[in-house]
Amino acid sequence: MDILGGLLLVAGSIFLLLGGLGLVRMPDVFNRIQAGTKATTLGTLLSLAGFACLQPDWALKLFLIGLFVLFTNPLSSQVLARAAHRSGSRMSALTSVDALAKDRDEPTGKPL
Amino acid sequence: MDSEHRASPPTPIAGTLLLFATLLFFWVLLNGSLARDVLVVGVVASALIAIFFRSHLAWFSELRLTPKALLTTVAYIFYYLKELVSSNLNVAAIVLSPELPVKPGIVKVRTKLKNPMGRMLLCNSITLTPGTLTVEMDGEWLYIHWISVHSPDIEQATADIVAGFERYLEVMYG
Numbered sequence: 591m592d593i594l595g596g597l598l599l600v601a602g603s604i605f606l607l608l609g610g611l612g613l614v615r616m617p618d619v620f621n622r623i624q625a626g627t628k629a630t631t632l633g634t635l636l637s638l639a640g641f642a643c644l645q646p647d648w649a650l651k652l653f654l655i656g657l658f659v660l661f662t663n664p665l666s667s668q669v670l671a672r673a674a675h676r677s678g679s680r681m682s683a684l685t686s687v688d689a690l691a692k693d694r695d696e697p698t699g700k701p702l
Numbered sequence: 703m704d705s706e707h708r709a710s711p712p713t714p715i716a717g718t719l720l721l722f723a724t725l726l727f728f729w730v731l732l733n734g735s736l737a738r739d740v741l742v743v744g745v746v747a748s749a750l751i752a753i754f755f756r757s758h759l760a761w762f763s764e765l766r767l768t769p770k771a772l773l774t775t776v777a778y779i780f781y782y783l784k785e786l787v788s789s790n791l792n793v794a795a796i797v798l799s800p801e802l803p804v805k806p807g808i809v810k811v812r813t814k815l816k817n818p819m820g821r822m823l824l825c826n827s828i829t830l831t832p833g834t835l836t837v838e839m840d841g842e843w844l845y846i847h848w849i850s851v852h853s854p855d856i857e858q859a860t861a862d863i864v865a866g867f868e869r870y871l872e873v874m875y876g
Binding site: 605608612623625627650681 | 731797810825837
């Protein structure tokens with residue numbers, strides 16, 4: 591059980607590390623959010639699972655924390671991304687298409 | 703999210719009781735104790751929240767409670783976890799490759815889901831699947847930031863991004 595917990599913790603840390611690396615390497619704010627959201631969600635879940643193996647008494651609470659992370663993490667990323675786009679954050683030159691900006695510039699009668 | 707499609711709970715009383723029970727359940731789980739003072743605080747707090755915020759937490763009242771919907775919920779959770787892992791491996795591969803192979807863009811997709819809770823779960827799921835992030839939502843239109851755009855075409859993007867989850871959520875929330 592200790593070994594399994596340790597392995598899970600290491601795996602979780604690796605994903606968190608990759609998430610951090612993604613924040614540095616990605617070209618613009620939206621891509622950074624992508625790297626940040628996904629890697630931290632799985633990294634946190636794996637770490638929590640690791641803790642649960644090391645401290646079985648805490649398993650239930652850790653499971654609840656995991657559940658909340660799973661629900662709130664993507665939501666906060668979406669709101670960040672929306673705020674970034676509304677405030678006109680610069681997008682990477684690699685960006686191929688921006689349907690949202692196009693629809694905003696040519697209103698279809700519906701407020702966005 | 704727009705509220706025009708919000709289905710009303712069976713009865714207000716049932717909705718309030720369900721919310722109260724849920725809150726109390728979480729409170730007891732988090733405390734890990736059934737001592738009297740803990741329970742009293744939990745009951746008072748849950749009752750207050752259930753009375754004042756009932757109409758804003760439509761989580762259970764809108765989930766269909768048929769056996770098929772419950773089975774689909776389980777299948778959906780497994781599909782979600784699978785996508786979460788593959789999403790992480792995908793981002794890890796991009797971050798680790800020296801030339802950083804991204805071709806980002808924001809595409810527009812359309813969802814068939816009408817229920818606000820179903821749409822919310824869809825957005826969440828999309829955000830945690832490989833290379834996609836929900837940026838904005840306008841009625842049935844979702845604007846998705848895609849880390850490697852395969853095609854800016856609405857139909858094609860909808861099939862690639864939305865269809866997988868929609869299959870499950872359609873049965874769960876309709």
